[in-house]
Amino acid sequence: MKKHGIDISPECVDFVRQLLEKDPEQRLGSKHGAKDLLEHPWFASLDVDKIKAKKIKAPHIPDLEDDLRDTSNFD
Amino acid sequence: MRYSFVTNEKVMFLLPFKRGGDMFNLMRSEGRFTEDRARFYVLQIVLGLGYLHQNNVIYSDLKPENILMGEDGYVCLCDFGNSKLMNGGSGSKPNAQPVEGGAADYIAPEMIDDDNYGTSVDWWGIGILTYEMIVGFPPFYTGNRRNTMMFK
Numbered sequence: 010m011k012k013h014g015i016d017i018s019p020e021c022v023d024f025v026r027q028l029l030e031k032d033p034e035q036r037l038g039s040k041h042g043a044k045d046l047l048e049h050p051w052f053a054s055l056d057v058d059k060i061k062a063k064k065i066k067a068p069h070i071p072d073l074e075d076d077l078r079d080t081s082n083f084d
Numbered sequence: 085m086r087y088s089f090v091t092n093e094k095v096m097f098l099l100p101f102k103r104g105g106d107m108f109n110l111m112r113s114e115g116r117f118t119e120d121r122a123r124f125y126v127l128q129i130v131l132g133l134g135y136l137h138q139n140n141v142i143y144s145d146l147k148p149e150n151i152l153m154g155e156d157g158y159v160c161l162c163d164f165g166n167s168k169l170m171n172g173g174s175g176s177k178p179n180a181q182p183v184e185g186g187a188a189d190y191i192a193p194e195m196i197d198d199d200n201y202g203t204s205v206d207w208w209g210i211g212i213l214t215y216e217m218i219v220g221f222p223p224f225y226t227g228n229r230r231n232t233m234m235f236k
Contacts, residue, residue, distance in 0.1 A: 028211025038207035043134025067157025071104030
């Protein structure tokens with residue numbers, strides 16, 4: 010699916026649509042909480058246990074000065 | 085949480101310092117994320133919210149400003165000033181009106197006229213967050229943060 014010139018997978022569109030459901034009783038997550046979201050096909054490619062153990066390399070490592078007092082990432 | 089103490093007026097929490105900055109600034113500087121990258125962040129926030137819900141806490145203030153990044157590139161939630169306990173606990177009355185620009189984009193429809201909302205408001209927030217990370221702006225954005233379409 011293409012919107013705003015961005016390619017988005019059908020799984021992602023479905024995930025967002027089910028979350029932006031106006032009726033909170035029908036919304037994804039209303040039945041079994043976080044489990045409902047984690048079992049959605051959009052997350053199929055990610056191993057939840059590995060994320061919990063921080064075993065997956067993050068897609069972006071923040072730029073940091075060596076100085077532990079560095080607060081340049083805050084304004 | 086590392087430590088907490090009480091002054092005459094306030095309860096203070098001492099939290100770990102997350103040096104990587106917040107998601108709001110990261111999204112502002114990068115425009116938008118690939119789906120893979122957004123998925124990595126969203127999954128962690130879902131885990132965090134799930135943990136809060138298990139402990140009967142509704143977070144109810146999801147927005148990029150409240151997501152902090154550690155040195156390892158993993159994210160966590162901060163700012164529990166809007167959180168409330170489920171089942172009429174001693175949590176403060178949630179502030180459903182936008183305090184300042186930004187939060188309005190993330191308010192679930194049922195929060196606008198009902199103080200009795202549940203954990204599902206956080207899942208609505210995940211929907212908004214996922215959309216904003218991938219598209220670059222939130223779904224009901226009209227160009228004016230005070231004029232989000234939800235209030236029409």
